[in-house]
Amino acid sequence: MTLLIGALTVGLILSLLALGVFISFRVFDFPDITADGSSTLGASIAAVLLVNGTSPWLATLAGFGGGVLAGATTGVLHTKFKINGLLAGILVMTALYSVNLHVMGKSNVPLLSATTLATQAETLATRGLGGAASLDVLGWDVAARDLAVLLSVLAITALVGALLYAFFRTHLGTAMRATGNNPQMIRALGVDVGNMTVLGLAVSNGLIALAGALLAQYQGFADVQMGIGMVVWGLASVIIGEALVGTRQLGLVIIGAVMGSVLFRLLIAIALRAGLNPNDLKLITATFVFVALVLPNLLTHLRARAGGGAHA
């Protein structure tokens, strides 16, 4: 049960990463790999502030802000300096590795004795339950602290998802979606496509850094290596989400990305439990995304060929 709750919690935290990747890869069709650096940036900013006694909410928000800056930097490199989008992301991601080391002052910051959102949720749960360490959920014995953390993460994810949905329905958000969908059209309607791309990447990386900040608090440390492979992870979640909801409707796509992230994390947890070597995790994730990208085309191709054979 602890395993399940853990997987759900991490899945929900990383769904914010999936939403960020959804904005860059799907809304803008921009292969932004700043994420590997910006998720760690969010984690390291939050961790350092927490160790120094800053309020957890403020520290988390600061992590988000760091991601916004990182994303905006990638956007400016791409739109103002005309650097290829992929390369702009690589440059910022590489630079962020050093920045993250400077922010943390070392390669790893433990949060053992710091007050974090996770410890706050646990305190709240203990107080609410009158000190009971565990409770009964549908016949399962569940640790109250785990459940409290899961519920807080669920609340945060729901809030962020709803805010994102609302944003995409405002004048600004609608124009942002159109910028990715048809830049020529939105330019003719008076939108500066470059500025809109910078703003979109800022929001995207803000969410990704937010995921990093929450993950650091959940796992109790920030590490300079923790961002490696985050883009592919987020992309896998988005792809699963699209398969789950099978529509382009905005609200469902956002819910799909969250569900995709949770499901993917659950699958990984089960695979690890069944004896998968953790070292293979990123290889398997990358292979999964590869297959998910290639399979639809391959199926169409095969079907066309089968159809052609039937006619002959």
Next chain:
Amino acid sequence: MLEVRAIAKTFNPGTLNEVRALQQVSLDIEAGSFVIVIGTNGSGKSTLLNAVAGTCVVDTGSIRIAGHDVTRWPEHRRALLVGRVFQNPFSGTAPDMSIAENLSMAARRGQRRGLGWALSGSFRDGMRERVQRLGMGLEDRLDNAIGTLSGGQRQALTLLMATWRRPELLLLDEHTAALDPRSAEQVIQLSQEVIARDHLTTLMVTHSMQQAAHLGDRVVMMYRGRIIHDFRGAEKRRLRAEDLLARFEEVRRGEQLDESAADMLRRAYV
């Protein structure tokens, strides 16, 4: 309303592929007039339109729209004054977004876009009626994605979007060239209606002699980056498609004559 002063544009200057698309072109359009620019491929008519829209920046010369010197304005800033319909029906609308959302973006052409709801109730109320006027039954499909519509329907919507807020200048870039004849007829009809109703200053590019003869109140003929004739007033009203064809033929032959004369002189003296 539109003052184009001696603009020039050369593509790939100094290379083998050098194209002098516009050579000292000047054009004045009074408020409320409907001007048609006609020319063959490579005549510079589309470059002229793109120069006015801001899609391409001119090398020399100046452009003023409604009193503003827009020569150095980027394309998106000119959108405040200019409404546009493109040749490709896919260019003017966002395919994955609904009709209503596309219209809501057009309603803020050139305006600041804040955090207000794009589809407020009051906007929705007014929208239905204006879409109904297109006569395509789209008012019942406002929440459908634009990508599900036909080229003619998309072009009619693009026209509605370009004129949703009254533009100082309406630019139509061969906007029926990619449509089937029936849809083209429909879109031309709608264009005429809105231009007449809102007294829009319009610059329309076409290579259809028929359209040039029947529409608008002035025809500007372009050839090799220059304006070679300006039919206006009574001359425009008498104009038939055959006259335009004959005029083009004349220019072409005149040029051939020049070339053969040059050839003859070369052979005789060089």
